[in-house]
Every structure is written in structure tokens, then in C-alpha cells.
Amino acid sequence: MNTFVNATHPSDALMRDLSLVGDYVPCRATGATWRERVSARVGGKSVELERAVEKLKDLLKHSRAPAMVGLHMLSIEALRETVRWAESVSGRLQPWPVIASPLAQRRPVTMTATLGEVFASDLVIWVGREGYEEDHPVARAIAEKQLLAAFVGCDAQTVLGCRATFENDPTAEPVGRHRRVAVVLPPGCEETVASQWHALAARLQQFVRVCVFQIPGINAMNARGVAEVLTWQTGVYPATGIDFSGGAPRACSDAQTLLDLHAIDLLIEVGKPTEQGHRSWAGPLPGARVTIGHTPAHDGKDDLDAALSITLPGLFPVAARMMRCDGVVLWLCDDPATAPPDPLAELLRYLCDQTATT
């Protein structure tokens, strides 16, 4: 019943907002349903969807430990379907790249803020700014609005040095003179460094407004969305993964670790990684690999190697949502009343309904 209406041209405002969430495959909606757009391959050969679903059922039936990995390129709507699916086949959900190190989960203090607060700071302290691309969209957005900037290294010594200085004199430079300060951490900042900045911000809070803002990895711009949806639906923060094998969600190790331990016999990549995020698994796979997601931006060779692939040409705009790295929910369209639903969410719902163990 999901007849796509003709989507209007996405507005500049929409494209500007979404540039902070990541790059999907912009492809304008046509008048086809997701079923007419889907393509499926078994062993590299094109097949009908029904044949692919039979194969998927068979793979799931013989799998003791299926893992849905990737997840970053999914809308909130598609993530909901993926959680339901993983639960229904007693599988795992394993964001890749991982969302956070287990160490970060135990951080004693977190002092953070949304981008709007960072923009309103009178000083931005860039930590380890030399370590990542100049044109990182979130970093660029902050730089465009900043009044004053300071640059410090991303090492424990620097932050401990700052801490010693401020403990002696809270009004010391570069923070003390200012009213609102934002500390911007680089993607993949080591937790030992990050946690010290957060702790320093909490201590300074009595004298100066300080927040710490983490720039997301370029391959994980929607990581916050993945983390939030999985957390509210399961109650488990998916730092590295969630395991439903006992019928209820529990935290588990990351996909690569479990592959190395031969603890995954069916790897289902859900939401194809983007070209930049595309990553081969280290070492031979112990079991079958399935890919489900948007037709990749790269040459698609990866799909040919998979035991099974079910893909859709990327669709944009769609009436679905993603989340900016600071938690702001953004529609992937100008008007969700008229935009088509996310076909990937619909495909995942279909696959879940077809393969759910009863």
C-alpha cells in the first residue's frame, strides 16, 4: 500500500541540518513501492525477494547466534524494526563501529550540552583539533560560530596540567575570564582524557559555565540515534552490543571480538555502511554473511561476496528520523505528511514478520 508520492526538492535548510547527521544516498522518490525497488541476491545471483527470504529463513534456522551488525545508517524507524527482529530471532545487535568503549560507560562525571549551547559559548577550547579532517561538518559548524578559540593537545598531561592550574586559581587563563566555555573533544578521544575534561568541567562549574562536547566519528554521525533507540527500547546502553539470546536484552561484546571467538555464525549487516565506513571483517568469517540495507555507494562488490543480500536504492527524502550527535531529532524530509515512509524500515518489518520464530 506504500505508494510513493513525488517528493519535492529538499530545502536548503533541510540539507544544512542533515549535513550534521551524515551522508546517505540521496535518491529522489519515484512512484514505486519498496517491493518494486528491492533487489536480492543469493550467492551473488539475482533472485526474487521470496527466494531470498526462504534463504534467510534457512540461514536463521541453522544459526545458533545470528548478529545484526552495523546499524549506523538506519533511521529511528528502521532501528525500531531491527530491535524487534533481533529480539524475535534471539539474536544480537552490534553497532559497528562501536558506540563507546566499556570504559566510557563507567565515566564518573559527564558535563555535556547540545550544539546550541556550544554555539553560545564565548570561548571554545579545541582539544586535539589537528587530529581530524578540517571539513568535519560538526567541527566546521562550531568553528563558524565561535567567538574565541584556544587549542590544546589531546593528552592526559594537558588536561591534568589545566586541572592543577585551575585548582590553584579558578580565574586562570584560558578559562577564568570567560562566562561560558565549551571544550570540544576530537572523534575517538581516549576515554582517559575525555573523563578528565568532564571532571574538570564539573569542578569549574562553580565559577564558570563549562560544557564538554564530543565530535562524532565521521562514520558514526548517527551513533547517538542508534544508542538512544536501543537504550529506550531495551534498557541496555549498546556501547558494544546487546544480546537477546536469553529472551531478554543483555550487554555483550563487540562484533569483531565475538567473530574472533567464533561466537557469531551468521553475520547480518543491517544498514550498509557508507563508503567511508565500509570495513571488511578481520580474519575469515566463521559463518555466513548477509547484507541488508541501501544499495551501497561503492561498487557493490561486497554484496556479491555475501551469501545473501537484500538491498534497496537509497531513498531521500523520507518520512523518517535520525538523531544529531547531541540528541536533536531531525526529520529526513521537509514534510513528513507527504514524504514516503522509509523503505528500509518497511523491508526490515517484512523480514522480521517473515522470519520471526514462533
Next chain:
Amino acid sequence: MTDVLHIKNGRVFDPANTPPEADGVRRDVYAVDGKIVGKLPEGARPTRTLDATACVVMPGGVDVHCHIASSTVNRARAMQGEEHASHIHPRKLEHNLRSGSGMLTPSTFVTGYRYAALGYTTALEAAVSPSGARQTHLELDDTPNLDAGFLLLCANHQHVIERLDKGDQEGAVAFISHMLRKTGALGVKVVNPGGVASWRRDATHHTLQTLDDQVASSSVTPRKLLQLMARVCESLNLPHPPHVHCNRLGLPGNVATTLETIKALEGRRMHLTHIQFHAYGQNNKGDFTSGTAQLCDTLNAQHHVSCDVGQVVFGDAFTLTGDTPLEHLLWKLTGRRYANVESELEAGCGVMPITYTDKSFLHSLQWSVGMELMLGCHDPWRVLLSTDHPNGGSFLAYPTIIAQLMNKTLRDEQLAKAHTRVQKHSALKDHTREFTLRDVAIVTRAGPARVLGLRHKGHLGPGADADITIYHDNPSDPLAMFSTPRYVIKAGQVLVDDGELRHAVKGQRLAATITPDEKGEALFTEYFRGGSYDVSQFGLHEHELKSCVSVKG
């Protein structure tokens, strides 16, 4: 097909529609297609009949103040890894129920299941920042069995303060009106009015001392903010008055601030939330005392003021609040795991676990103060049950609290375990009142529905939503009675059947009916030009708003 539910021969407690003398009179209750009807329509045959002969029938419970769906709650879930690992809820395939985890901050599905299992079918999420509204709607969509609305954090919004500072009350009202409508909020939340804004601008301001202190060297004061919020609620004809978390939460002597806050609104309607945390006196050594005597007198006399208690329960709890300076103070005092998030110059939130223990003087006092308030205020319609879930404890503790209110022996047993100073001085010993089933029905459903302005909730009169809880008629063991309802019905659908949750239904979003305000929209759009995302991405789209149940004032 018409769905007709017949509840036969139960002892009915419907305090919104019947006087005390009619309490517990046996009668039949009928629901047709999710609504209560006075009598069975001609020719209609019940699709299902529930025998309530050995049961008490009440409207579904309404939680007047809790934290169940927001980015703040989700941060709390994320921080509660150990707690969630030890409270897992497997999926129940046979009843099509999803899995989840957590007790203090359960996952969304589990939240809906556990509320329903206690006989609650409506809830109010009490603190949502404007930019966080979308996430709250998403989480509530994933919270079954509850019709739910939320309160929007407004009183420390940078632009509201600026407008008020310029003396533009009307502009501030219009601006807030637009935010409320656009986010699909049910009402206005006022947290530590001006105190949070002061701290956000100038970190040296941990708390404002009086209602006339200046907010961040502006002309704005807590008093002006309170009056503005009352004006917002009145001029927009909102179903619920300003929902106020007073200044100086948790500080000794703060009952004076609470009494001043009541005075500041000069007879206008207001709801004071988790009032237990705002009811402390102070002795000449500076120590906490109970401030309930004064507060009960005032509440008994001021019929325009309602409150919920924010009862503390011994054991683990989780503080999460828009009162960010308070949370920072708590962190400095306890050093427990803590997070603070500032949102778009609109509001902030702080989160941190806490453990209430009867060995602690303060925690024992807090428990006693909550009980004293519930028992010492004569009008249960205005003093409602809450734990400020999960701040004072989980909503799962409601049966325990109800049991202590209904039974002095149980209360005395708890008091005997409390800190010796509290045992010695607590006024609780002298309270002989024991809640009746009518009192319970009022503080847990009829009262919250009336205070929130939800005309279709909290009663069993014709036209009400068929949200019904049927308990075993066992008031001599209130804990057992209120822990495990026999049947729970939501919109005519039986969720809890013979004591077991067997079904889940989608809940509805409750949003205040607010007429679009062109001036407010223009002011908001202008203000939002400096925002970190486009104004078109703020709040809900019109078609989403249409899917909410519109609640008229």
C-alpha cells in the same frame, strides 16, 4: 463490531461521581467501544463479562508526576547498567509482549507493562525541554498501555527571561504559547524559577534565596516568572495550572519559600510538585526539621492549590531533574556518578543515583514528612500520590505507600526502623488517620485526573474512557490488594487478566488544546534564527499534532 464489556457486581469506588455514602455499593459497569456507558444499550450483548463479585472496581490509575520518557530518562537508563543487568524482563511470546530491562528506569515497553500491572493507565511525564519534545514523543510511542502527556520546561528559557526583562509579558506569553502548541505539551513546568537560569548564566549562583532575587542581574525575579506562568495557563485556558517545582529544593528551612510561592500567585490556581522535598523547617542549629504543620494549615486553607507528595521510599532511587544547580550540589555532597546536560539555552537536566536509607536522619525525616503531608491535609483531592518516580523511588512502590497510608500499624513499623531522632520527634506518631478506599481512589486516580484537567480519566461516569482497575476486595491486606490487580482494562481492552498481564495496547498522546498564535510563531521564528537547527525541525508537524488527543481547559 461493537465491543461490549460488562463488569458484574463489583464494589465500585468512583469518587468523582458519587458521594462517600455510595462508596463500595455493588453495581455493574459497562463499556462500549472503549467508553463507559450508563447502561447497556438496547439489544447489545456483552462481548465479555468479568465477574467482580469478590472485587473492588476503580477507575484506572493516573500518575500525576513521573519521569518515564525523555532524553534525560534515557541517559539515566544508560547510566544504570548494573541495575538493568539485574532486572531483565524476557519477552512473552504467548502474549506478544516485548522484552526489556530495568526497575528504577525501565525500558519503554517494560514501563508500560509495569504501570498496567499496577492498575495505572495514564501518566504525566513531568520534564521535557522544548528541543527534546520529539524524543519524548518517540519514547511515549514505544510505551504501551499508558495514555500520556508531558510538561514543557519553560521558566528558565533564555528568551523567556530576556522578554520578561524587557517588560514584554505579552510577548513572553505568545512565545511560550507557540512552544507549547508546537511540541504537543499538556502543560507548563516551572523548575526552580529563575534559579536554573541564574546558574546557567553565572555559575556562582547556586540558588536564589528569595522570590525577589534578581535572575542573572536582570529585572526578572522568581516571583515575576511564577506570575508569568500563571498568566500563560490562564490566558491559554490550559487544562492544568502551572506545575511548580519551587526554589530551594531540599534545603533546610525551605518551607518558607514554598509558603511564599503559594502567596506569590495571589489566589490563582497552581500545582506544587513533590512538595515533600519543599517542606523542611530549620532549628536554631541549622538542622532540618519537619515543616509540615505550617504547610498543612496553608494547604487546608488555600483551595486553589494542589500538590503531589513526592514520597521517598527506602532503597535505591535515581534523581533526575531540570534543577541543574541542585543536582550539581548533590553531586558535590555525594560524589556519585553524575551527568549534566544543557539543552539549547532552553533548559538543562542533571542525573545521579541516590540511595535512601532509614539509617540516615535526613532520609528518615523525608519519609516522615511525606506521610505527614498526605495524612495531615484534609482534602485528598489536592494532595496526590507520587514518588516523583524515580527521584523518591520507583512507581512500583505505590502499593507500599498506599498500604502505609491505609494502615497505622504498618506505618508505625516503618517508623520504628527510622533514625532515632525522627522516631522521637516525628508528628507521624500522632496521626491516627487511616486512608479509606475512597481516599486511595482519590489520590491515585480521581484527584490526578481532575488536577490535570483530564475529563475522560479518573472516573467511571458515562463518556469516560473505559480505563478500569479491578482489585481483589481485601483492604485488610492493602499491599497485596494494590500490588496485584485482578483485572486491568484500558480503553475497554483487558490487559491484566486474572492477575497476569496478557495484552498490551498502544497509548494515546495527550496534548493541550492551544489555538495557533501568529505573534508567538513570529517571535519564535525570529528567535530561532540563531538556533543550531532550522525552525522547521522544531517540535511536531501538523499531522503529528492531529494524532494527539486534544485536551481542552
